[in-house]
Amino acid sequence: MSVKDKDRVYTVEEVNRLADGLLQDLVIWVEGEVSNLRGYSNYIFFSICDEDAVLPCVMFKEAMKKTQFELQDGMSLLVRGRLGIYIRRGQYRLNVYEAQEAGEGRLRREFMRLMRELSKEGLFDEGVKRKLPAYPDRIGLITSLEGAAVRDVVINLTRRFPGARLVIRGVRVQGDEAVSDIIAALDLFNRAFEVDVLILARGGGSLEDLRPFNTEELVRAIRRSSIPVVTGVGHEPDITLSDLAADFRASTPTGAAEAATPSSAELFSLLKSREASLLADLRRRLQHHRRDLGSLADRRAFSDPSLVTGQPIQRLADVETSLESAVRSSLWERGEKLEAVSSALSRFPREYRDLPDRLREASRQLGSAVSAWWRWREMEPALRGRQMAAAVRSILAASEGRFELSASRLQALSPLAVLSRGYAIVTREGQTRPLVDSAGVGKGEMVDVKLHRGELYCEVKSSDDDE
Amino acid sequence: MKKMTFKQIMERLEEITATLEKEDLELEEGLRIFEEGVGLIREARQRLTSAGSRVEKLIGSLEESLETEEFELESQESEDDKA
Numbered sequence: 001m002s003v004k005d006k007d008r009v010y011t012v013e014e015v016n017r018l019a020d021g022l023l024q025d026l027v028i029w030v031e032g033e034v035s036n037l038r039g040y041s042n043y044i045f046f047s048i049c050d051e052d053a054v055l056p057c058v059m060f061k062e063a064m065k066k067t068q069f070e071l072q073d074g075m076s077l078l079v080r081g082r083l084g085i086y087i088r089r090g091q092y093r094l095n096v097y098e099a100q101e102a103g104e105g106r107l108r109r110e111f112m113r114l115m116r117e118l119s120k121e122g123l124f125d126e127g128v129k130r131k132l133p134a135y136p137d138r139i140g141l142i143t144s145l146e147g148a149a150v151r152d153v154v155i156n157l158t159r160r161f162p163g164a165r166l167v168i169r170g171v172r173v174q175g176d177e178a179v180s181d182i183i184a185a186l187d188l189f190n191r192a193f194e195v196d197v198l199i200l201a202r203g204g205g206s207l208e209d210l211r212p213f214n215t216e217e218l219v220r221a222i223r224r225s226s227i228p229v230v231t232g233v234g235h236e237p238d239i240t241l242s243d244l245a246a247d248f249r250a251s252t253p254t255g256a257a258e259a260a261t262p263s264s265a266e267l268f269s270l271l272k273s274r275e276a277s278l279l280a281d282l283r284r285r286l287q288h289h290r291r292d293l294g295s296l297a298d299r300r301a302f303s304d305p306s307l308v309t310g311q312p313i314q315r316l317a318d319v320e321t322s323l324e325s326a327v328r329s330s331l332w333e334r335g336e337k338l339e340a341v342s343s344a345l346s347r348f349p350r351e352y353r354d355l356p357d358r359l360r361e362a363s364r365q366l367g368s369a370v371s372a373w374w375r376w377r378e379m380e381p382a383l384r385g386r387q388m389a390a391a392v393r394s395i396l397a398a399s400e401g402r403f404e405l406s407a408s409r410l411q412a413l414s415p416l417a418v419l420s421r422g423y424a425i426v427t428r429e430g431q432t433r434p435l436v437d438s439a440g441v442g443k444g445e446m447v448d449v450k451l452h453r454g455e456l457y458c459e460v461k462s463s464d465d466d467e
Numbered sequence: 468m469k470k471m472t473f474k475q476i477m478e479r480l481e482e483i484t485a486t487l488e489k490e491d492l493e494l495e496e497g498l499r500i501f502e503e504g505v506g507l508i509r510e511a512r513q514r515l516t517s518a519g520s521r522v523e524k525l526i527g528s529l530e531e532s533l534e535t536e537e538f539e540l541e542s543q544e545s546e547d548d549k550a
Binding site: 133134135136137140145150151154155157158161162163164165166167168169170184188191192193264267268271274275277278281282285286289 | 472473474477480483484487488492494497498501504505508511512514515516517520521522523524525528530533535538540
């Protein structure tokens with residue numbers, strides 16, 4: 001219907017249809033709050049309003065079926081529809097084709113939907129959460145370099161656990177770039193800069209502000225991290241999907257710093273109790289040893305050493321017996337030799353005759369050395385085994401030495417040695433007994449004269465007796 | 468020897484306590500590890516009281532260009548305190 005004839009009189013219906021026709025191409029999006037909602041079987045009426053105006057709306061059954069949620073008064077709504085006129089009543093309205101929750105409401109619904117979905121996947125399960133290190137050496141912090149969050153974490157962390165090294169990666173925490181910034185930082189720490197624990201922090205904000213922390217991408221990046229992640233986002237009661245995915249969720253940046261580090265105050269008391277228990281252990285151990293020592297000292301083994309050393313002592317005694325007999329027989333042999341030598345010596349001049357006494361004295365000293373050894377054997381059971389052989393050797397060496405000395409003295413006193421000083425031994429021809437008296441040797445008798453080197457065979461021309 | 472981390476110190480202390488609690492230990496060995504334990508406790512205390520933790524910011528984005536530089540706080544109010 002067109003408006004050509006300015007003088008024509010229209011019916012009411014015609015006017016309404018005319019208006020409707022003028023509006024029918026206007027398919028638009030509009031956002032506002034739901035009010036005055038009335039439901040009927042095939043359609044619903046409601047109004048969309050904001051601070052300045054009200055827009056009546058109708059929604060038919062087909063559009064209602066496509067809407068996943070139930071409309072409520074006060075709900076923030078984003079609707080698309082065609083403007084038109086309700087002919088019968090001449091009422092201006094928006095015929096709504098589709099409706100979405102707008103603003104916080106929409107975000108909250110989206111949040112719930114994603115939470116259910118990711119939760120079904122097991123991303124928020126307690127079982128997949130990694131344990132935080134008790135004593136982190138290096139701590140990574142992902143947050144905005146400006147603002148209170150970074151300050152809260154730095155101050156609390158350095159105060160609680162001064163030993164740790166804190167490395168901060170600055171990111172945007174709000175707006176469209178925040179998600180990719182934060183994910184890149186998580187991956188960077190995992191890939192190229194090893195830390196023991198990661199803190200993801202941000203100050204509080206509206207659901208819209210926290211939107212990056214409620215994205216599926218960030219949730220997956222947190223679970224992908226091989227480094228445990230602690231979140232400290234906003235203040236209670238805000239909770240984000242990142243919080244649910246984190247290995248530990250603190251409600252504030254300060255809380256995250258506290259969760260990531262041990263408290264030095266607690267550590268001091270832990271160290272103190274460790275120290276006390278070390279001391280107690282040592283004291284107990286010393287007492288234990290002292291008690292053991294006491295009870296051991298009372299045991300027979302210590303009052304009667306032979307109990308412990310019985311077998312070795314028996315063996316030692318056996319060895320000693322055979323050594324003793326060896327020494328005795330050796331002494332006996334030497335004694336016999338001495339006897340033989342002294343009986344031979346008895347045939348020599350008087351000054352040689354005390355030699356046997358000297359030899360006997362040497363033999364006596366040898367004997368006393370042996371008995372000293374026997375005394376020593378009684379005194380030092382523990383050392384005997386090691387020292388005995390050496391002692392016996394030295395005793396034998398001493399007696400050997402004395403024997404050698406005697407032998408060399410004998411050698412010096414031998415008549416044969418005297419010959420070298422110009423003396424001679426004279427015997428009757430063919431005899432060995434030296435002549436000591438000229439009496440009895442007649443003129444013309446033959447005598448042998450034994451010199452130091454060589455012999456003379458002589459005829460006696462005269463003697464004292466002849467005169 | 469490389470400097471022990473705090474974690475390593477605490478773990479070694481744990482070990483020492485456990486060892487000392489065992490009965491079959493030579494007295495000399497007991498004394499030796501007791502001394503080690505006391506030394507570790509002293510070291511841990513020192514670290515907790517030493518002023519100045521390192522706070523740095525990580526700059527660069529590729530592995531090769533990554534570096535850290537000292538980070539200093541600007542003075543401002545904590546939001547936690549205001550909340």
